[in-house]
Each structure stands twice: as structure tokens, then as C-alpha cells.
Amino acid sequence: MATLELTEATFEKTVTENDIVLVDFWAEWCGPCKQFGPVFEKSSEENPEIVHAKIDTEAEQALAAAASITSIPTLMAFREGVLVFSQPGALPAPQLAEVVSAVKALDMDDVRKQIAEHEAQEGAPEA
Numbered sequence: 737m738a739t740l741e742l743t744e745a746t747f748e749k750t751v752t753e754n755d756i757v758l759v760d761f762w763a764e765w766c767g768p769c770k771q772f773g774p775v776f777e778k779s780s781e782e783n784p785e786i787v788h789a790k791i792d793t794e795a796e797q798a799l800a801a802a803a804s805i806t807s808i809p810t811l812m813a814f815r816e817g818v819l820v821f822s823q824p825g826a827l828p829a830p831q832l833a834e835v836v837s838a839v840k841a842l843d844m845d846d847v848r849k850q851i852a853e854h855e856a857q858e859g860a861p862e863a
Contacts, residue, residue, distance in 0.1 A: 739780050740789040744799045750789060752817040756839055757787040761803065761810040763794050769809045772826035776811075779832050786836065813839045818847060 742750055742759065751757050760776050762769035780788035793800040793808055803812065806824070813821035813835060820839055827835065 739777060740787065742789045742791045742799075743796055747791070747799055750787060751814045754787045755816060756785075757789060757814040758836070758839075759812045759814070760788070760790045761793050761800060761805045761808050761812070762790055763792060763808055765794075766808050768826040772809045775827065775829050775832055778829065779836060782833075783836055811835070815839055815842055815847070816844050818844070818851070820847065 739760075740746075740750065751759075758776075758779070760769075760772065762773070776788060776790070780786075791799060791803075793805060803810075808824070809826055810822065810824045811827060811832075812819060820842060821835055
């Protein structure tokens with residue numbers, strides 16, 4: 737499956753309507769982004785069940801700002817609509833494969849439980 741170009745209009749729908757979505761935030765002028773591009777494309781071919789999407793931070797500045805992108809490339813992974821991984825920097829192919837395997841192996845019931853516990857602690861009054 738080829739990579740998708742995401743925009744502010746298509747981002748939320750793509751993330752919420754697919755099981756796993758990897759998003760590469762990049763820009764044309766970014767050298768490390770150009771190095772990571774073929775690695776990301778190869779991963780999309782090797783993992784057709786996963787949506788691989790790219791967001792051009794120059795064209796989609798509001799979306800990049802909303803995602804708190806401060807360094808590119810940045811890779812984000814969403815599973816069942818939940819952000820489960822975010823890391824700046826160009827990953828070599830073996831590390832990207834590890835991220836894909838880890839995201840596939842996640843127990844999402846456990847992830848949601850941890851998020852709920854964290855949110856409950858954040859909202860609890862301090863003693």
C-alpha cells in the first residue's frame with residue numbers, strides 16, 4: 737500500500753477509522769526527512785495492513801502545530817485512534833520494524849486502562 741498524504745481535513749478520519757496508522761511529519765527541505773522517506777515507503781509495502789501516512793509540515797502548519805511538532809521528521813503511531821508512539825528523528829529500517837511490531841503487539845484494553853488511571857491521577861486533588 738502506498739503512503740497517503742494527510743491534511744487537516746483527512747487526519748482525524750484516517751486515524752479514527754483505521755486500526756494502526758503511522759504518520760511521518762516531514763518537509764521538502766529536510767535532509768533527514770529525505771533519508772527516512774524511502775525507509776517509510778518500504779515499510780508501507782511490507783505492512784499493507786497498516787496505514788502509512790505523511791504530513792507535509794510546510795503545507796499543513798496548523799496540523800503540525802496541533803500535533804506539537806517541533807522537530808522533523810517525527811514519527812507518530814496511532815492504534816485504535818490512540819497515540820501510542822511519538823518520536824522525532826529519522827529511524828533506520830530495523831528500528832522502524834521494531835516500532836511496527838511493538839504497536840501491533842499492544843494490548844489496547846491495557847493501554848486504555850493505563851490512560852484512564854493516568855487521567856484519574858491527573859484530575860485528583862493534591863493532598
